Every structure is written in C-alpha cells, then in structure tokens.
Amino acid sequence: GTRMAYLDIVAAIVSPAAEGAASDGLFDGSRGRRDPLGYVRLVLSTAPIQKTRREFMVYSTALTGLLIVVGIALTVWMTRRIVRPVQTLSGAALALTEGRMDAPIEAASRDEIGELARSFNTMILRLNESRAAVEQRTAELLGANAQLRREIAERARAEESLRQRQ
Numbered sequence: 001g002t003r004m005a006y007l008d009i010v011a012a013i014v015s016p017a018a019e020g021a022a023s024d025g026l027f028d029g030s031r032g033r034r035d036p037l038g039y040v041r042l043v044l045s046t047a048p049i050q051k052t053r054r055e056f057m058v059y060s061t062a063l064t065g066l067l068i069v070v071g072i073a074l075t076v077w078m079t080r081r082i083v084r085p086v087q088t089l090s091g092a093a094l095a096l097t098e099g100r101m102d103a104p105i106e107a108a109s110r111d112e113i114g115e116l117a118r119s120f121n122t123m124i125l126r127l128n129e130s131r132a133a134v135e136q137r138t139a140e141l142l143g144a145n146a147q148l149r150r151e152i153a154e155r156a157r158a159e160e161s162l163r164q165r166q
Helices: 047-097 112-165
Strands: 006-014 036-045
Touching: 047 112
Parallel strands: none
Antiparallel strands: 006 036
C-alpha cells in the first residue's frame, strides 16, 4: 500500500514561572529547568499539502509548456514576417541583375522593409523609363545613321556621275 506521510509536532507544557521570575512559558534554560506538566502532540497528514503541491506542479508545468509553445509560435511568425519581405527583395535584386525589371514588389508594410520595397519599385520604374529613353534615342540614332548612309551613297553616286561626265 501507500504509505501516508505525517507531520509530527511535540510541545511541552510547563507551569507558569514563579512571581517575579522572567520566563517565556517554555524551558528558559537560564537557572534551571522547570518540569513540564505534560506534552501536546499534534500529528497532521501531509497528504493535502502533497496533493496541492502536485496540482501546482502539474498546472505550472502545463502553463510553462503552453508559454513555450506560444513563444515558439510567435518566434516563427515574427521570423517569417521579417524574412519573407527580405527574400522577396533579394529575389527582385537578383532578377534586376539578370535584366528583368518587369515585376514590382508588394510593399504592404509600413516599416523599414516596406520603405525599402517602395524605394526599390521607384528605382525599377526609373530604370525602365531610362531604358525606354535610351532605346528610343538608339532608334532615332539608327534612323539618322541610315539616312546619313543613304545620303552618302547618293552623294557618292552623284560624284561618280560627275566624274564620268568630265
């Protein structure tokens, strides 16, 4: 069976001190001892205390476990919240190095990462505008170059025709 634990307290009961003598009602240990009149024994079961202690341990362990799970979940959530936008920016920067400037980055947050994404989008927009201007100017220069070649060829024919007449 189960062995019960008890708290066993024994206290002596002594007679009151003689008049004029200082005493605290127990053995005072000063000039001798007074004889005890008897003893009181108090025996208490520690089972309710042990039960309360076990319940406290179970509840505190469960609460600690719950707090750990919540802490891990919050850590994972915060990490993803920070890492995803950084990965998106990193991917966009890689695409930009490969010459792909077609997809803007979603900048939903109002923190530093969102500000960086908005700046990145502005940079891509300006790069696309610059590229379009360069392409337009290149087309104009190619057209002007073709026109000059035609004019040079026409002048060369005209000079050849004049030489042949002379």
